[in-house]
Amino acid sequence: MPDLxxxxxxxxxxxxSKIAVDDLTLQVPQGEVFGFLGPxxxxxxxxxxxxxxxxxxxxxxxxxLGRSPSDPMVMARVGFLPEHFRFHEWLQxxxxxxxxxxxxxxxxxTRRRRIPELLEQVGLAEHARRPIAGFSKGMLQRIGLAQxxxxxxxxxxxxxxxxxxxxxxxxxxxxxxxxxxxxxxxVFLNSHLLGEVEATCDRVSFIKAGRVLRTLAxxxxxxxxxxxxxxxxxxxxxLLSALEQAIGDCGRVVANGxxxxxxxxxxxxxxxxxxxxxxxxxxxxxxxxxxRLYALTPRRMSLEQLFLEVVGTExxxx
Amino acid sequence: xxxxxxxxxxxxxxxxxxxxxxKVPLNTIKTITWxxxxxxxxxxxVLAALVMGGLFLLLYGLGVALIDRNLQEHQISAIQLxxxxxxxxxxGLYVVHFLTVMLAIFASVDTIAGEIASHxxxxxxxxxxxxxxxxLGKWLGYAAMLLIYLGxxxxxxxxxxxxxxxxxPPNQLAxxxxxxxxxxxxxxxxxxxxxxxxxxxxxxxLFMLYGVAFIxxxxxxxxxxLQSHAAVNIGIVTSLLMPVEALWRRASYLMQPPILSxxxxxxxxxxxxxxxxxxxxxxxAAAALGLAMRVFSRRDL
Numbered sequence: 001m002p003d004l005x006x007x008x009x010x011x012x013x014x015x016x017s018k019i020a021v022d023d024l025t026l027q028v029p030q031g032e033v034f035g036f037l038g039p040x041x042x043x044x045x046x047x048x049x050x051x052x053x054x055x056x057x058x059x060x061x062x063x064x065l066g067r068s069p070s071d072p073m074v075m076a077r078v079g080f081l082p083e084h085f086r087f088h089e090w091l092q093x094x095x096x097x098x099x100x101x102x103x104x105x106x107x108x109x110t111r112r113r114r115i116p117e118l119l120e121q122v123g124l125a126e127h128a129r130r131p132i133a134g135f136s137k138g139m140l141q142r143i144g145l146a147q148x149x150x151x152x153x154x155x156x157x158x159x160x161x162x163x164x165x166x167x168x169x170x171x172x173x174x175x176x177x178x179x180x181x182x183x184x185x186x187v188f189l190n191s192h193l194l195g196e197v198e199a200t201c202d203r204v205s206f207i208k209a210g211r212v213l214r215t216l217a218x219x220x221x222x223x224x225x226x227x228x229x230x231x232x233x234x235x236x237x238x239l240l241s242a243l244e245q246a247i248g249d250c251g252r253v254v255a256n257g258x259x260x261x262x263x264x265x266x267x268x269x270x271x272x273x274x275x276x277x278x279x280x281x282x283x284x285x286x287x288x289x290x291x292r293l294y295a296l297t298p299r300r301m302s303l304e305q306l307f308l309e310v311v312g313t314e315x316x317x318x
Numbered sequence: 319x320x321x322x323x324x325x326x327x328x329x330x331x332x333x334x335x336x337x338x339x340x341k342v343p344l345n346t347i348k349t350i351t352w353x354x355x356x357x358x359x360x361x362x363x364v365l366a367a368l369v370m371g372g373l374f375l376l377l378y379g380l381g382v383a384l385i386d387r388n389l390q391e392h393q394i395s396a397i398q399l400x401x402x403x404x405x406x407x408x409x410g411l412y413v414v415h416f417l418t419v420m421l422a423i424f425a426s427v428d429t430i431a432g433e434i435a436s437h438x439x440x441x442x443x444x445x446x447x448x449x450x451x452x453x454l455g456k457w458l459g460y461a462a463m464l465l466i467y468l469g470x471x472x473x474x475x476x477x478x479x480x481x482x483x484x485x486x487p488p489n490q491l492a493x494x495x496x497x498x499x500x501x502x503x504x505x506x507x508x509x510x511x512x513x514x515x516x517x518x519x520x521x522x523x524l525f526m527l528y529g530v531a532f533i534x535x536x537x538x539x540x541x542x543x544l545q546s547h548a549a550v551n552i553g554i555v556t557s558l559l560m561p562v563e564a565l566w567r568r569a570s571y572l573m574q575p576p577i578l579s580x581x582x583x584x585x586x587x588x589x590x591x592x593x594x595x596x597x598x599x600x601x602x603a604a605a606a607l608g609l610a611m612r613v614f615s616r617r618d619l
Contacts, residue, residue, distance in 0.1 A: 052444045055618040076446040084437035088353070090360035102349040103445040147441060 003030045003066070005155050005186040006051060010060035013046050013210075020046045022210040024060070028203075030154075033177060033187040035201035035218075037194065037307060043210040044190045045083050048159055051188075052080055065155060076104060079148035083159040083190070085141055089133035093124060093143055096132055097150060104151040118146040123172055137164040145173065149180075156180060159190040174199055198303045206310045214310050218303070226251075226276060227301040230269040231294040232286060239269075242289040246281045247273060266294050272301070346447040350455025351462075354429070358463055363425060367467060374417070375474045378410050379482060386483050401575070403485040408570050410475040415497055415566045418468055419528060422504035426460045427521040430512030430614065439619055450611035457509055457607055464501040472497055489572040496569035496596065500562045503599055504528075506606035507560075513613040531560035535567060542589040550589065557591065561599035564591040 006028035013021040021043040028034045036044045049055040051062055053069035067074040087096055094115055101111040119125045122142040127135070132143065141164045148156055158177075162170040177200045180187055191197050197204060198218065205215040232239065243253050251273035271282070279298055286293050299305070358364050389402055430453070433439040443449060472494045479485045487493070504524065511520035538553020540546075557564040571590035 049619075054440060054443060056616070072446045072448055074446075075444055078444070080441060080444045082437060082440045084440070086436045086438045087441070088357065088438060090357060095356075099349060099353060100441065100445070103346060103442065103447055105345060105446055144441070 004028065004063070005030045005032075005065055006034075006188065007063040008051070008060065009062075011047065011050055011057050011062055012059035013043075013050060013055060014058040019210050021050065021057075024050075024207075024210075024212060026205060026212065026215065028186060028188065030186055031181065031184045032203060033181050033189065033201045035197040035204040036188065036190045036207060037192065037197055037204055037303075037311075038207035039311060040192065041209075042207045044207055045159055046210075047207070048157055048188070048190055052078070052157060076151060077154045079151065079153035079156040081141070081144045081148040081156075081158045081161050083163070085144035087132050087140065087143065087147075090131060092129050092131050093119065093135075094128045096143060097146060100147045101150055106151060114150060114152075118149060121149070121176065122146045123169075138166060138169050141165055142169065142172075145176065149176075153185065155186045155188070157188045157190075160192070161189070162191075162193060162196055170196065194303045194307060204303070206307060208311045225301045226273045226279075227299045227305070228271040228273060228279070228282065229295065229297040229299070230271060230282070230286065231266045231296075232269065232291040233266060233294070234291065235267045235269055236289065236291065239286060239289045239291045242285040243269070243271065243282065246285045247271065247278060251275075251278070273298075346445075346451040347455040347458065350442075350452050351459040354456050354459025355463065358425070358459075364463070367421060368470075371417075371467065371471045371474070374413065375471070375478060378413075378475065379478045382406055382410075382478060382482050400485065403479065403483055404487060404574055407475065407479050407485065407487050408574060410478075411472065411493065411497070411570070411573070412566075414468070414471050414475060415500065415569075417471065418464070418497060418501050419504060419562065421467065422460075422464055422501045423508055423521060423524045423528075425464070426456075426505050426508040427512065427524065428517045429456050429460070430509055430610075431515060431517040431520055432512075434512075434619060435516065443619060449615040453509060453513075453607070453611045453614050457505065457610075460505050461502060464505060465498050468498055468501055469494070487573040488575070493569040493573040496565045496572070499596070499599055499603070500565045503560075503562055503565070503603040503606070506603040506610065510606045510610040510613070513610050513617065527560045528562060531556050531563040534559075535563040538589060553589075557595065558598070561595060561602055564595050565599055567591055568596060 004027050006026070008024050008026055011021060011024040012019075024043075024047055026034075036047065038044050046055060050057045051064060051069055053075075062069055065074050065077055088099075091099065097115045097118065098111055101114065106114070116125070116128070119128050122145050124139060124142055124146065127139065132140065135143065141161065145158075145161060148158070158173075162173050165173065174196065177187055177189070181200075187200075189197065189201060201218055203215065203217050206213045230243075240253060247253065251271055253269065253271050273279075276298070279296070283293065283296055286296075385402075385406060389399060394402075430439075433442070442452060476486065476490055476494075479487075507527070508520065508524055511523055515523065534553045534556025537549050538557075541549025541551075541553060568591045
C-alpha cells in the first residue's frame with residue numbers, strides 16, 4: 001500500500017460561531033496530485049493552513065508525512081505556495097531564495113546549485129538580481145513557486161498557484177506539476193480554476209461551507225462520459241428497467257423526478273453513458289416502455305458541470 | 319532515533335533527502351537576525367538614523383562650544399563651571415534618551431505585526447523552524463542595531479564634552495548601559511505587542527504607555543518634594559507599568575554630582591530609583607520577550 005502523505009480525521013476549525021472547516025477527513029497517497037475545489041469561503045485555505053501548522057485545529061487530527069504538522073522537522077520536506085504570496089520586497093530574487101534556502105537548512109553549496117535551477121524552471125532567470133519590489137504579481141507568484149520547490153520537497157501545497165498568471169504562466173505551472181508528479185512528489189492543489197484542476201489532478205474533493213461534499217477520481221469524469229437528461233411524463237419501474245437493460249454496463253441510471261402521482265409536471269431521469277451509440281436505443285426503449293418522451297439531451301460531462309451540480313445543490317455527507 | 323546529527327535517507331524513486339533533524343536552531347536565528355539587519359539597511363533606516371544622529375551631534379557640539387565661550391568670559395569658579403557642563407551633558411543625553419525611545423518604538427513596531435498582516439510570515443513559519451526562533455532573531459537584530467546606535471550617539475555626547483571642554487561626568491558607563499536597557503525594554507514590549515496587535519495599535523499603545531510613565535515620573539518628583547505619599551505611589555506604579563523613565567532618572571542621577579539632586583528638573587533626582595528598579599526593568603524586558611515568543615508560537619497565522 002502506498003504511503004499516506006496526508007491523512008486527516010475529522011479536522012475541524014471554528015472561529016467563534018462560524019464553522020470554517022467541518023469534519024475534514026481525507027487521505028492522499030504518495031505521488032498523487034490532489035485537487036481541492038470549492039467556491040470562495042469554502043474552507044480550502046483554512047484546511048491547508050491547518051495541514052501546515054499555521055492554524056491550530058479546533059478538533060480532529062492531521063498527519064503530514066506521518067508526523068504532526070506542528071513538528072517543524074517535517075517542514076523540511078514540504079513546500080508551500082500561499083494564496084497571499086508576499087515576500088520581503090527589498091531583497092533581490094536570488095537573495096530571497098537564498099534566505100528561504102537557509103531557513104530550510106540547506107547548505108551553501110546546495111543553495112548555489114538549486115537557486116539558478118529554480119529561477120530557470122519558473123522562468124525568472126533573467127530577473128535574478130532584481131529587487132522583488134519591482135516584480136509584477138505574476139513574477140511574484142513564480143518566485144513563490146520557486147521558493148516552494150527549493151528543497152526538492154516530497155509534498156507541495158499550492159494554494160491558487162495560477163491566480164495571477166497569464167496563460168503562458170499557467171502552462172508553465174501545469175508543466176511544473178507534471179514534472180513533480182513524474183518525480184513522485186505529492187501535490188495538493190487548491191483552486192477555483194476548474195481548467196487547471198482538470199488538466200493536472202488525479203483526484204478531486206469538492207468542498208463547500210467547510211465540508212467535503214464528494215471526492216472522486218478525475219478519470220471517472222474524463223472524455224467518453226456522456227450525461228443524458230431524459231425528460232418523460234413519469235418515471236415508472238418499467239421505464240427504469242428498460243433503460244437499465246438498454247445500457248447494460250455502459251453507464252448508470254440516476255432517477256430524480258417528481259412523485260409518481262404528480263402527473264402534471266415532467267419527470268427527469270439522468271443517465272451516464274460511455275457510448276454515444278446507445279442514444280438511439282435509449283429513445284426507442286423509452287417509447288417502448290410506454291412513457292412519453294419530452295426531451296433527450298446528451299451532454300459531455302465536464303468538471304465544471306459536476307462542480308455546479310455537486311456544490312450547487314448536493315449537501316450529503318462525504 | 320538518529321544518533322548522528324545528519325543522516326541521509328533514501329526515498330522512493332531514488333530521491334535522496336538530507337534529514338535535517340538535528341540541524342542547529344542557531345541557523346534560523348542567525349538567518350532572521352541577518353534579515354532584520356538587511357531590511358534596516360536596504361530600507362535606508364540605518365542611513366537616516368546615522369545622518370540624523372550625526373547632525374544632532376554637530377549641533378550639540380556647536381551649542382556646547384558657544385555656551386562654553388560664554389561661560390569662560392564670565393570668570394566663574396571651577397565648581398560652577400563643572401556644574402554647567404554637567405547640565406549641558408545631561409541635557410544632551412536627555413535628547414539621546416528621547417531619540418532612543420522613538421527609535422526603539424518606530425523601528426520595531428512593524429516587524430512582527432506587519433509580517434502577519436502582509437502574510438510574508440506564512441512562508442517563514444512553514445519551514446523547519448520554531449516560531450520562537452523567529453521572534454528571537456528579530457529581537458537580536460534590532461537590539462544590536464539599537465545598542466550600536468546608542469553607543470555611537472551617547473558615546474558621541476561624552477566625546478564632544480571631553481574634546482571641547484575637557485569634562486567627564488561620573489558613572490558614564492553605567493549611565494550609557496541604563497539607556498541601553500531602556501531600548502531593550504521598549505523593543506521587547508514592541509515585539510510582544512506585535513504578536514497580537516496591528517502595527518498602528520501597537521505603536522499607539524507603546525507611546526501611551528511611555529506617556530503614562532513620563533507623567534508618572536513628574537508626579538513622583540513633585541510628590542517627593544511636597545511630601546505627598548499618594549503622588550509618590552502613583553509614580554511608583556507607573557514605573558512598574560513602564561520602567562523606561564525610571565531608568566532614565568537613575569541614569570541621570572548617577573551621572574550628576576550630588577548637589578544637584580535637590581532640584582526637580584527633567585534631569586534629576588529628588589527620589590532616584592533604586593538599583594532594584596534596574597533589576598526589575600531587566601526582568602520586565604526578559605519577561606516581555608519570553609511572552610512574545612510564547613504568544614507567537616501559539617497564535618493562528
